[in-house]
Amino acid sequence: MNIKNNLKNILNSIPNHVTLVAVSKTKPVPEIMQAYDAGHRVFGENKVQDMVEKYEEMPKDIEWHMIGHLQRNKVKYMASFVSLIHGVDNFKLLKEINKQAEKHNRVIDCLFQIKIAEEDSKFGMSAEEASNILSSEAFSELKNIKITGLMGMATFTDDTTQIKQEFSTLKKAFENLQPLECFNFKPKTISMGMSGDYKLAIDSGSTMIRVGSSIFGSRNYTN
Numbered sequence: 001m002n003i004k005n006n007l008k009n010i011l012n013s014i015p016n017h018v019t020l021v022a023v024s025k026t027k028p029v030p031e032i033m034q035a036y037d038a039g040h041r042v043f044g045e046n047k048v049q050d051m052v053e054k055y056e057e058m059p060k061d062i063e064w065h066m067i068g069h070l071q072r073n074k075v076k077y078m079a080s081f082v083s084l085i086h087g088v089d090n091f092k093l094l095k096e097i098n099k100q101a102e103k104h105n106r107v108i109d110c111l112f113q114i115k116i117a118e119e120d121s122k123f124g125m126s127a128e129e130a131s132n133i134l135s136s137e138a139f140s141e142l143k144n145i146k147i148t149g150l151m152g153m154a155t156f157t158d159d160t161t162q163i164k165q166e167f168s169t170l171k172k173a174f175e176n177l178q179p180l181e182c183f184n185f186k187p188k189t190i191s192m193g194m195s196g197d198y199k200l201a202i203d204s205g206s207t208m209i210r211v212g213s214s215i216f217g218s219r220n221y222t223n
Contacts, residue, residue, distance in 0.1 A: 001217045003031060004038040010211060018202055019189075021065050023212030025050065026219045029057050035215065036062070044086075044210055048074040055081055067210055069123050072096040080104045086151045086191055086210075089113045089123045091133050094145060101144035109148045111191055114173050116152040116166040124152065127173035134180045142184055149189030149207075150174050154197060163197050167204035174205075 011020060021044040024032045032043060032054065041061060045051035046068025055064055055078075063083035070087050079100035088094050088110045101108040112133075115124030125133075133139050134147070152170040154163045174190050181187060191208040193201025198209040213219060 003034040003216060006215045007035055007038050007040055010214060014198070014202060014209065017207060019208040021067065021191075021208060021210045022215050023067065023194075023210050024054070024216065025068070025212065027212075027216050029054060031216055032058065042083075044212075048077050051082070052077050065210075075100045076103075079106070079108065082108060084148070085110045087111075087113045087123065088147075089115075089125050091136075091138070094133070094139075094142065098142040098145045107144050107146050109146050111149050111151040111189060112147055114150050114152045114170055116169045116192075117155040118162075119155050127176060130173070131177060131180065134177060134182075134185050139184070140182070145184060147185045147187070149187050149191065150177070151189075151191035153194075154192070154201075160197075160200060163200055164204060167192055167201055167206070171205040 014020065019042060021042050022035050022040055023044045025046045036059065042063045042065065044065040044067040045054065051064055051066065064081060065084045065086060066078065066082055067086045070085060070093060072093055075096050085097060085108060094110065097108055097110060112130045113124040114127055114130060150170055150173060154166040157163065170192055171190060174187060178187050189208050190206050191210065192206045193209040195211050195214040198211055201209060
């Protein structure tokens with residue numbers, strides 16, 4: 001498994017304006033360090049505890065992205081260092097992130113997770129709910145968060161027509177919400193696309209992809 005080569009191949013295959021989040025979930029520090037030593041600095045974890053442990057052990061110039069479903073009671077553990085939270089799917093969570101960010105005198109960047117897949121297992125809010133939050137007075141009072149864009153996950157299917165359709169739904173939602181830009185809503189990121197569909201996602205307007213197994217190999221979930 002040549003992590004350095006895998007990383008290089010993916011970076012060479014994507015445009016410069018697209019950010020690659022190397023999804024390091026379930027992977028041990030020595031393997032993640034191979035990607036770090038190859039020059040990569042943006043890593044994504046889906047469990048707060050794992051991210052905290054890796055943050056403590058690894059170099060401090062890493063940008064840690066929380067890409068999994070986030071529970072409100074876990075925010076406090078990573079509020080001092082997390083760079084971007086991808087999966088904000090309700091206002092209560094956003095308020096909690098704001099509260100914990102304030103304690104650390106930080107502004108934490110977040111993405112609204114929009115539900116674009118038909119699968120019930122996927123989290124997310126509707127574009128309309130996102131619009132209602134952004135237009136609300138309660139949102140304008142949050143000084144320690146900044147919504148920098150949207151995130152979405154396509155249905156796990158081989159049907160590329162369906163995947164494209166779902167990605168274009170997210171792109172459309174992003175464009176419709178852009179006019180609501182304000183001090184804590186600066187839309188620039190469309191986070192969509194993973195190992196199996198990131199090329200489709202980029203063609204559909206993605207500016208951030210989350211790739212794990214194509215870099216680190218298949219996951220071991222027995223740990």
